[in-house]
Amino acid sequence: MTKAVVNGVVIASSDDTVIVEGNHYFPPGSVRTEFLEPTDTHTFCPWKGRAGYYTVAAGDGEPLTDAAWYYPEPKSGAAEIKDYVAFYENRVEILED
Secondary structure, eight states: OEEEEETTEEEEEESOOEEETTEEEEOGGGBOGGGEEEEEEEEEETTTEEEEEEEEOOTTSOOEEEEEEEBSSOOGGGGGGBTOEEEOTTTSEEEEO
C-alpha cells in the first residue's frame, strides 16, 4: 500500500500506483479530492503532455500550492496515467508499506 500524507492526513492510498520517473501516480479513485483545489498552473512534458496542478490543503498546516499534478489528456506514451495524481515528495509525505 502506498499513501500520500499531509499534516497527518492520508489524502491518497492505493495498492495500484504507477511509478513514472520515480513518482507514484495514484489512480483517480484513490485520491481524496476534498483536499485538492485546482490551480491555473500548467506545465508541459515532451512525452507526457500538458499537466494540470492542485493545491493540497489538509490538517492544520498551510495549503501547499501546486503540490500535486495530473495529466488530463496525456500523450499516447503516457496514456496509463490519464487523470492519475502525483505529489511532490519534498512537500507531501509518500509512505510505502
